[in-house]
Amino acid sequence: MNKEKIAKEMEETMTALSALLSSFSQEEINRVPFEGSWTAGQVARHLMLSNSGFLEILFGPDKEADRPVDQKVEQVKADFLNFTTKMQSPDFVLPKAMIYDKTALLDALEDIKAKFAVVINTLDLSKICMAFELPGYGYFTRWEAIYFVIYHNQRHSHQLGNIFQKLKDTAGTIDLRQ
Structure with a gap:
């Protein structure tokens, strides 16, 4: 286990996510790029x-x-970085269709990034987390859970890139305020 490596990957992933989200205007944050x-x-x-x-x-x-502490990392990576696979989000993390404030979203993501840095630097990443069993994966070590977050964020950064491009390519988009 290399804590410096995982800390760097988390930092880079979250920074890239914030930079990508920053590239949207406040109006674009709330536009549906295509049906569904x-x-x-x-x-x-x-x-x-x-x-x-x-x-x-x-x-x-x-x-x-x-x-092994990292036993499930490669499977999570293969699952989440396969962008041809469509995934369904569990209900408890489904976002509401509403107007979002870009600054508030960016501030919240920055706060989350800081909290992950604390986890990486202070907790034993080899321990298995017992609070929640992920369907299809079981219980994760902290190491695996952090990599799940990294790959999940990278997957959605890819999605944000697609949304951004679609908004730039099309003038007629659906606005939630209508």
């Missing part, structure tokens, strides 16, 4: 919900690992 899509604001809210949930898991009860 989330807005950029909804994507950011989904990440806030998911990342905050993982922080609770990471600070929750744990136990000693009885397997």
